[in-house]
Amino acid sequence: TRSTRPQRLLKAVQKHATRGDPQSVISAIDHFCRHSEWAMNIGDEKGSILDSVVSEVNPEKVLELGTYCGYSTVRIARLLPPGARLITLEFNADYAAIARQVIIWAGLEDKVQLVEGASEDWIPRMKEHFGIETFDFVFLDHWKDRYLPDTKLMEDCGLLRKGTVLLADNVICPGVPDYLAYVRNSLSYKSCYFKSHLEYTKAEDGLEKSVFLG
Numbered sequence: 001t002r003s004t005r006p007q008r009l010l011k012a013v014q015k016h017a018t019r020g021d022p023q024s025v026i027s028a029i030d031h032f033c034r035h036s037e038w039a040m041n042i043g044d045e046k047g048s049i050l051d052s053v054v055s056e057v058n059p060e061k062v063l064e065l066g067t068y069c070g071y072s073t074v075r076i077a078r079l080l081p082p083g084a085r086l087i088t089l090e091f092n093a094d095y096a097a098i099a100r101q102v103i104i105w106a107g108l109e110d111k112v113q114l115v116e117g118a119s120e121d122w123i124p125r126m127k128e129h130f131g132i133e134t135f136d137f138v139f140l141d142h143w144k145d146r147y148l149p150d151t152k153l154m155e156d157c158g159l160l161r162k163g164t165v166l167l168a169d170n171v172i173c174p175g176v177p178d179y180l181a182y183v184r185n186s187l188s189y190k191s192c193y194f195k196s197h198l199e200y201t202k203a204e205d206g207l208e209k210s211v212f213l214g
């Protein structure tokens with residue numbers, strides 16, 4: 001039967017990228033998505049904004065909601081200091097299998113823990129299962145109707161500390177209006193918008209950076 005798009009994306013990585021070289025994995029995926037098949041990776045333009053925020057925060061403990069094929073996982077993990085850890089949650093087993101291999105091709109498996117399942121099931125288990133006190137940085141890029149409930153769940157589970165940075169993809173396209181209204185109006189967040197474009201297109205999209213104030 002016909003291969004899936006994530007399978008074809010992985011083949012492009014294994015064909016064009018150098019094992020152990022995260023930048024070549026990023027470039028191979030961006031080339032595939034620009035010239036072969038569009039896929040919902042954050043992409044190179046928004047990815048550069050992600051890079052700058054990660055570098056500024058220099059986090060020890062990172063949570064990513066929505067691994068997909070592991071593109072943003074590789075972008076983030078390649079910038080982490082030695083000993084820092086990224087936990088990434090992926091609901092779809094087929095996507096998770098592809099992402100694991102992309103992460104290994106980039107040589108970043110020691111920094112990344114990919115967990116299969118629903119964010120609402122795993123967020124309450126972060127402390128007892130992974131020994132996490134609080135996260136320094138959270139990247140939201142999963143189902144758009146889960147951004148707000150999962151943010152409230154992270155608050156309730158005590159996973160955010162004064163200064164934790166949340167960075168949310170797609171706040172314009174597809175859009176997350178309820179999440180935006182919450183972080184922009186809540187006294188518990190200092191929020192700002194980074195205008196950009198939907199990955200590999202000219203449509204507007206952007207990232208919202210929200211610092212938890214405790």
Ligand SMILES: O=C(NC/C=C/[C@H]1O[C@@H](n2ccc(=O)cc2)[C@H](O)[C@@H]1O)c1cc([N+](=O)[O-])cc(O)c1O
Pocket residue numbers: 040041042065066067068069089090091092095117118119120141142143144146169170173174198199
């Ligand atoms: O829909 C979008 N993203 C949804 C992503 C969902 C991912 O999060 C996982 N997940 C992981 C854990 C969960 O609990 C639930 C889902 C899903 O299994 C999937 O891998 C999207 C769409 C466009 N677009 O242009 O249409 C552009 C984008 O950048 C997007 O991110």
Ligand SMILES: [Mg+2]
Pocket residue numbers: 040041042141169170
């Ligand atoms: Mg996205």
